[in-house]
Amino acid sequence: MAIYLLDGKDMTSREEAFSLISKELELPEYFGRNLDALYDCLTEKSSDHTVVFVNTAILEEYLGDYAQKILSVFRDASAECGFEFKEKR
Numbered sequence: 287m288a289i290y291l292l293d294g295k296d297m298t299s300r301e302e303a304f305s306l307i308s309k310e311l312e313l314p315e316y317f318g319r320n321l322d323a324l325y326d327c328l329t330e331k332s333s334d335h336t337v338v339f340v341n342t343a344i345l346e347e348y349l350g351d352y353a354q355k356i357l358s359v360f361r362d363a364s365a366e367c368g369f370e371f372k373e374k375r
Contacts (some may be wrong), residue, residue: 290333294345302354303345307356311337325359333368343375 297303299310304319307311337360339345346353357373364371 289338290335292337292339294341294343294348294353297345298348300349303349303356311349321355324356325363327361328360328369329367331363331367331369336370336371336372337364339373340374341371350374 292307292310292362296306301319304317304324307313307319307324308319311327311331317323317327339357339360342357345356351357360371363369
């Protein structure tokens with residue numbers, strides 16, 4: 287089982303968020319760095335992994351409402367694919 291840790295304090299912009307997510311989750315090169323592409327790549331992952339997203343409150347400070355959109359994509363993809371998703375403010 288793979289465990290991926292994402293830290294909101296390192297995502298000071300949308301670009302930085304997508305870069306870090308791509309790197310940490312080892313997303314394919316064709317990842318389009320937008321919410322739709324993120325959902326598509328997450329739903330291609332196996333269900334045998336866990337994503338832990340920490341400092342989501344800080345992410346919200348940096349990205350405002352867009353932070354909730356990113357987190358929502360993780361929640362939705364988790365519900366569809368069965369991987370475990372944990373959030374820590």
